[in-house]
Amino acid sequence: MPEKTLKEKTAKGLMWGTISNGAQLVLGTLFGIFLARILSPSDYGMVGLLTVFSQIASVLQDSGFRTALANRREIVHEDYNAVFWFNVGTSCVMYLLLFFLAPLITEFYQHSDAAANQDLSELTPLARFSFLGFVIASLGTAHYAYLFRTLQVKQKAIITVISLTTSSTIGLTMALKGYAYWGLATQGIAFTTCNTILFWYFSKWRPTLPVSFHPLKEMFGFSSKLLANDICNNINGNILSVMLGRFYAVHDVGLYNQANKWTSMVSTMVLGTIKDVAQPVLRNVETERERHKRVFRKMLRFNAFMVFPALFGLALISRELILITVTEKWLDCVPLMQILCAGAFTVPIQYLCANLVITKERSDLVLWNTVGMGLTQISAIFFSYPYGIHTMVCVYTAINIAWLTIWFYFVHREIGLRLWEAVLDLFPYAALAALAMVVTAFVTSPIENIYLLLGLKIFIAALLYGGLMWLFGSVTFKECISYLLNKKRAR
Structure with a gap:
């Protein structure tokens, strides 16, 4: 890529990244203020207890292949297609596993002195509902990689703003109706759903059948390390919430x-x-x-x-x-x-x-x-x-x-x-x-x-x-x- 072109693409990307994240900051702050005024710390805490599990599951279904796609020197349709179908299949398996493990997650938090006087009876159904998010997200991972690889930052900015506005409106409406932490969980699901739909709309790539998983073998050595790294990153980022939920x-x-x-x-x-x-x-x-x-x-x-x-x-x-x-x-x-x-x-x-x-x-x-x-x-x-x-x-x-x-x-x-x-x-x-x-x-x-x-x-x-x-x-x-x-x- 010529020097001048690289500078132009970088400057344009930084500009749209700034616009996008500025808009996210403003919208996130406004909706976050309204939600925090309506909801209690315990409502936020219920959703926070599940964050690390849903994020790790999301990383597992992606398996690092999205980043591997972006990092390949040459890429063809079969590469995107293999990653897409692998992610969808893995996410469904992960959801079924977490669906049946949800009661154990609740039991983990209940077995603490701090939980003695707390009602965590709805944590299991809340977990099963929240975990649907990474299944929906798997339908858009390959499309996201396409937009990422081609530096379509403007389109991603539009996607994020629309998704944030829509999902926050839904979450706020449910909070006003008295659904408490269910509104927060639904907001997360709505955000992921909007993202996925718009990734498909803006991306030119489409999955096809039949599918060959051969390209995954070439990417596995690279992606497997990223998978482990992303899991560790999510644990690192959420360990305080887990420890607080266990001991406080x-x-x-x-x-x-x-x-x-x-x-x-x-x-x-x-x-x-x-x-x-x-x-x-x-x-x-x-x-x-x-x-x-x-x-x-x-x-x-x-x-x-x-x-x-x-x-x-x-x-x-x-x-x-x-x-x-x-x-x-x-x-x-x-x-x-x-x-x-x-x-x-x-x-x-x-x-x-x-x-x-x-x-x-x-x-x-x-x-x-x-x-x-x-x-x-x-x-x-x-x-x-x-x-x-x-x-x-x-x-x-x-x-x-x-x-x-x-x-x-x-x-x-x-x-x-x-x-x-x-x-x-x-x-x-x-x-x-x-x-x-x-x-x-x-x-x-x-x-x-x-x-x-x-x-x-x-x-x-x-x-x-x-x-x-x-x-x-x-x-x-x-x-x-x-x-x-x-x-x-x-x-």
Whole structure:
């Protein structure tokens, strides 16, 4: 792919990724506020208890073949077709298995001191209903891979916005009708269904019969490592909910999930701006070591430019945000949110590092790195749970931050990027974002009206951060502004 074309596709992908995730942030926030006002922490906790099981099942039915499709140098119809039918068949088998295991999941959570005074009788039917989501999702995995591989970011942005609006409306309506956590579960099913339908609409590819599974053999060595890696990632991301559900009350799970939802919304927004372009773009330059390193560092700086002010800003306004949006009943989640904000910047950076290693066809390195981090997290959380929820979240966050050094070690092995170079790419944005937030907190400290305080914090922090970026001559900042103003193409 020519240099100019690659830059244009990357810039366009980043632009549509930003638009899409900005829209998701706005819509998700608005609908999330209404739902949180209607529902209780226990309602969110009931759904949160099942998240890890449904996500692992979803990963198993995909088996890493979707990413393998995107990473193949040459691809034909038979490749998509084999993955499609394999995913559909596997998801049906997984659903039947989980359908009969649902009572055991309920029993796992009931056998704890915290569950003694809780009614978990509806957890089994809720699980059986929620698990339908990954069966429906399997019908669109190959189509998603087609859109992903061809960098159709605009179409994916449209799909996400439509699906989010439709499913959130359904969930909100059911919550208003008194269906509580059933509304949250239905919202998830509706989102997946809309996604799948629209993937088919926008994708040109269609499955056919008969089917040959021979292409899967060629992809298995690569995809099997990604499968194990994705399972570990899902366990790592949901281990706190599982541990809280086992040792604490459902109410506490709901508080954590609410805090994690706000934090994840921000980190996912940043991740989404690069998610649809990182692997295809890095794949196109992986044969040129210096260019590979240059493109990676540019994406790393863009990540830092976006994620640090967003998360530090969320921590700054967390108390006012919770009080105004979802009311005082959720106030206990504020300290958890602030702790999570300190470490959530690692999510898009880890994703970027993993994708770089994957483009070098070293999915084994990604797997063992993820396994190591997961085992460390599980061990640390298990030994820290007697000291309280806040200690568990602090330990979890600290491990995520420290593990970046391991990720950058693997990046160094593949493209020669030294740790100090990565730190130089990240630190200025983190330092300037933190400075902007500290100054904002000091300036606004005398203000007591929470509405005025929230507005001023956002305005002053954004003004200060933008001013600091301009003062210190941030190239990333100038390129983003120039691209948005159509004065020059993004480089």
